[in-house]
Amino acid sequence: MTTSSFVTSAKQLDMSDQALPAGTTLLLRGGRPLTPDADWHDPPQADIAVANDRIAGLSRGFRLADAGGVEVIDARDHLVLPGFVNAHYHSHDVLAKGTLEEVPLETWRLYALPPQYPPRSPEEIYARTLLGALECLRSGMTTIQDMLTLYPYEERHMDAVMRAYAEVGIRVVFALQYADRRGIETVPFWKDTFPAELHPLLSTAAEPERKLDLIGHFEETRLKRPAPPRTSWALGPSSPERCSTAMLQRTTELARRYDLPVYTHIYESRGMALQARLTLPEYSGLLIRRMAEEGVLDRRLNFAHSVWLAQPEIDLLAEHGAGVVLNPQGNLKMKCGIAPIRALQQAGVRIGLGCDNCSCSDAQNMFVAMKLFTLLAAVSDPIPGPPQAVAALRAATQGGADGAQLGGLIGRIAPGLKADLTLIDMRDPTFSPLNSAARQLVHVEAGRGVRHVLVDGKVVVRDRRLLTLDAAAAAADARTRARKIFARI
Ligand SMILES: [Zn+2]
Numbered sequence: 422m423t424t425s426s427f428v429t430s431a432k433q434l435d436m437s438d439q440a441l442p443a444g445t446t447l448l449l450r451g452g453r454p455l456t457p458d459a460d461w462h463d464p465p466q467a468d469i470a471v472a473n474d475r476i477a478g479l480s481r482g483f484r485l486a487d488a489g490g491v492e493v494i495d496a497r498d499h500l501v502l503p504g505f506v507n508a509h510y511h512s513h514d515v516l517a518k519g520t521l522e523e524v525p526l527e528t529w530r531l532y533a534l535p536p537q538y539p540p541r542s543p544e545e546i547y548a549r550t551l552l553g554a555l556e557c558l559r560s561g562m563t564t565i566q567d568m569l570t571l572y573p574y575e576e577r578h579m580d581a582v583m584r585a586y587a588e589v590g591i592r593v594v595f596a597l598q599y600a601d602r603r604g605i606e607t608v609p610f611w612k613d614t615f616p617a618e619l620h621p622l623l624s625t626a627a628e629p630e631r632k633l634d635l636i637g638h639f640e641e642t643r644l645k646r647p648a649p650p651r652t653s654w655a656l657g658p659s660s661p662e663r664c665s666t667a668m669l670q671r672t673t674e675l676a677r678r679y680d681l682p683v684y685t686h687i688y689e690s691r692g693m694a695l696q697a698r699l700t701l702p703e704y705s706g707l708l709i710r711r712m713a714e715e716g717v718l719d720r721r722l723n724f725a726h727s728v729w730l731a732q733p734e735i736d737l738l739a740e741h742g743a744g745v746v747l748n749p750q751g752n753l754k755m756k757c758g759i760a761p762i763r764a765l766q767q768a769g770v771r772i773g774l775g776c777d778n779c780s781c782s783d784a785q786n787m788f789v790a791m792k793l794f795t796l797l798a799a800v801s802d803p804i805p806g807p808p809q810a811v812a813a814l815r816a817a818t819q820g821g822a823d824g825a826q827l828g829g830l831i832g833r834i835a836p837g838l839k840a841d842l843t844l845i846d847m848r849d850p851t852f853s854p855l856n857s858a859a860r861q862l863v864h865v866e867a868g869r870g871v872r873h874v875l876v877d878g879k880v881v882v883r884d885r886r887l888l889t890l891d892a893a894a895a896a897a898d899a900r901t902r903a904r905k906i907f908a909r910i
Contacts, residue, residue, distance in 0.1 A: 438484040442477035445470045445491050447878060452496030452844065453858070454479065455503065456834045457819075461811050462857040469501065471840040474878040478836050494873065494880075498848050500858055502814075503834050504563025504592075504841040504874065505787040506821025509684070509725045509746040509775025511598075512567045512582070515553035516545075516903040517780035526690040526755040529781055530604075531619070540573070543581040545902045550585035552899040555892055556785045557591060558882055561871040563841035564592040564821070564831060566746075566775070568657045568684050568725075571597065574633055576642070587649055590881040590889040592841060594825045596657030596684050599635045601668045607660075608696065636671060644679050651877055653827065654679070660686040661708050662696060666715055673717040680721075682826045684746070687724045690757045694729030709734035718743055723824045725775060726751075727765070728758045735761065735768045744771030744824045747816070749793035750784065751777035762794065763802035766812065773821035774813070787817045791863045810863040840878035845870040 441448070449469040455461050456479065470477040485493070521529060557565050571578050574597075586593045605612055605620045636656075644654055658664045658672050664685075676683050687708060688694045698706035704714065710733065712718040720742030727745040730738075738745065747760050765772055774790045776782050794816065795809035822832025831839050847855065851865045874882035881889055 439480045439482060441483045441485070441488055441491070442470045442472060444472040445477055445483075445488065446473055447471040447492045447494065447840075447875075447880075448483060448485070448488065449494050449496040449501060449842070449844070450483075452499045452501040453847075454501035454834045455814070455858070461814060461859040463855075464500065464858055466497075469496075469834070469840075469842070471875075471878045474839055476834065476836050476838050476840050479834070494844075496844055498846065499872065500845040500847060500852075500862065501834065502561065502843045502845060502862075503818040503822075503832050504843045504876065505561050505817050506773065506825065506832060507557055507562045507565040507776055507785060507787065508723065508773030508821035508824055509748050509777050510553070510557070510565045510567055510785065511569060511778045512550050512553045513570050514778050514780045515549040515556075516899060516906060517778075518783040520780055520907075522754075524755075526757055526781075527692060529755055541578065543575075543577045545906070546571075546578050547581040547585045548895065548899040548902050550582050551589055551890070551895045553779065553785065554586060554589040554591045554593075555887060555895060558589070558874055558876075558887065559871065559885070560784075560786045560788070560868045561843040561845070561874060562591070562785070562787060563843065563874060563876045564594060564825070564827075566594040566596070566655065566684060566821070566825060568596045568598050568655075574635060574638075583649055583652070586652065588890055589887075590651070590876055590879065592651040592831065592839075592876055594653050594655050594682065594827070596655035597635060597639055598657040598659050599668075600659040600663035601665050602663050604663075607662050636668075636675065640675065644675075644681075653825065655682045655684055655825070658683065658685050660693075661712055662687075662693065666717075669712065669715065669717045673719070676721045677719075680826065682723060682824060683721050684723045684725060686726055688729035689726040689752070690755070691729060705733070707731055707734050709737050713737050713741065720744075721826065723773065725777070726757070726760070728752055728760045730761060730765075732764065735764055735770060738765075738770045739768040742771070744773060744820070746773040746775045746821070746824065747794060748775045748777040748782065748790070749797055750789055751782040753793070754783070755781050759797045759801050761801050762798040771820055771823055772812075772816045773824045774817045775821075786868055788863070788867050791817050795863055810857070810859040813863050814859055840875055842875045843871060844873040844875075846872040 451466055453464040454467050455464050467479045468483045469479055648654055656672050656676055697708045701711055704710040718741045722743040723746050725746045726748055776785045776790055791813035794813045798809050819832040822828050831841050849870050851870055852861055872885055
């Protein structure tokens, strides 16, 4: 095979005789898929038949003689992964990547989405959404959980986001971020020493002054209608400390009525954990206990960060089936700390991986997240073992899918599931010699090997090039808009 032989004639690859499943539209030939039951260190070769948006079947070799009209992708020398699920991401600051360094989270929050920023334009929102999705696709992600702050909310901004996702062709689990407690109210112990003129800067990322009942509006305009293709809805209360009990209860009621996943932030910094320990004596200082006792903790919840969870809180998450989404890049850059990775695993808590904001993380790169996940377990629990590479891959795929309540659709390679697939070129030195596919994916690969990406059975990235739109033009447009923004600040 040569690097240009993306599509090979059926006759050239015909090497076996199992009948193709009815309705096959595309065939991945001879790759090494990481199916749930395979040895991910040494996955065997298998063909994957795709019928429209779904995986129709897997075989050691499908018969191609009668496969007229079926597109065949030569996947020999490629690992085939379930597309990564970026389970925590915010598209609102895509244009701010690389702008900040050496600041802890609390300082970063003063710069993230300050309310006095000039209003955004739909064109800028469209451009940044496209650019972010493009980076995610090129690094092998097929699904992103966008927890988006649109402040102040405008319907045309929301439409611009949806249009960008529809055009780029990525799958999105979309949640608007909201809160109803002012930023200054979330830091009672520092309130008096925090200069009054800076109070407005202490944004919660979703201020309560907005006139709109955002959740009600979201329900009326989106939840009650069929979601756009490749889109599923979620709810995004910013954090239990930034939301009243009433707002969390309303969120839970809505989540249960529509069976929606819920994404929120918890214990990102040590200060946030200290805040809970000092202000919630009736719950032993534990936010998760407060939520359990208020009846708002259930399997639909995903807690981003979870760096400073106490063991009783980890046990409560496991008991209620709630999950975490770890974001090791952002946690390190923002000087937040390291999540209790081993304790979460031992308790059986569902774990997804995310890449968080572009201004604090900054790369949307699941290979970096997986590698840090495996390495940081040595700090969170510095005793030998267990191996983490397979666990990291499962978190980056199945864990994120299960957290989105989409485990029956994505996150795994199996007949009947969506054909959301990422092909990694093993002819790169990264995989020579091939000692363990899983370990080399996690410890050696950094994204260079991502060659083809399929979403919903369609090739969206082919030979490292986006097919759905002009990526260079999208990036150029985003650069122009970024220059204008930073010239104003
Ligand atoms: Zn976040």
